[in-house]
Amino acid sequence: MKNEELDEFISRSLDKLELEVPAAVQECLHRRAAALEVTPRAPAWNRIVLWASLSAAALLLAVVLLPLLFPPPAPEKKITQIRTEFSIPEKNIKIVWVQRDDFRLPEMKG
């Protein structure tokens, strides 16, 4: 059988079996479409207000929670002085050497 004949045969055979759309299906379809139409939809401005307030609340929550979840790092500890003590108890001598951050050795002259 040639391709054209075979195509014609296939189309003819398929056309022999055609189902009608059941009335119950059509009825159900129209009912569902009507229900879709009736379902109220919030006006655009309502949705905008809702989304804006939700976004603002989320932003506020983030601002409050962020410092709690990620606390700022503690300031770095700095050595401000070095204290060295010598004691000779039998002579009742105690030497305290305090080295501050502004300590400088005297410059040697000459």
Place this chain on the structure above:
Amino acid sequence: MASSMKKGGSEAEAREDGSFWEHVATLDKKLFNFLHRSLNFSEDSSDLYQEVVLRAWKYFPCFDARRSFSSWIFAIAHNEIKKYFNQRKENLAVIPLPLLKNDPAAPAVDPDVELVYGAARLLPPRQREVFFLFYANRFSVAEIAAICSLSRGNVKFILNRGREAVRRALEVSHEK
């Protein structure tokens, strides 16, 4: 085709004039049969038909009147069929064609019909869709390519496979 897209109008206005149902009435039988054929006359076909029409109803305000309504709604049907097969894990429960005779609207099934549908059932779902779009719904290769998002070459290749499947089935039936 009357213009169905009303620029600047609300969605409800676009549907109010009833043009949607007028369009659907011209091809509801074709669409219904296409879905039944693509799903091998599964019991889910009627539900899927309703889903397709409701989806079209929902998006009708966005329909571009310059396009063909039949191509548009069949493209929706193609997407729904694709979604159906993606979600479905088990095989389809195929209803044998003679059982369709229980439906008073269905005519008696002759051997040629059984042979052609039997060959089509062996094709994978997407190829089966292309087969029915061409042979039953008489869409052109270009239209099928647009509906199924395939290249024209691919459509022709699939149609050739379908044709060969029927040819083989015919040869086997003649040998018997």
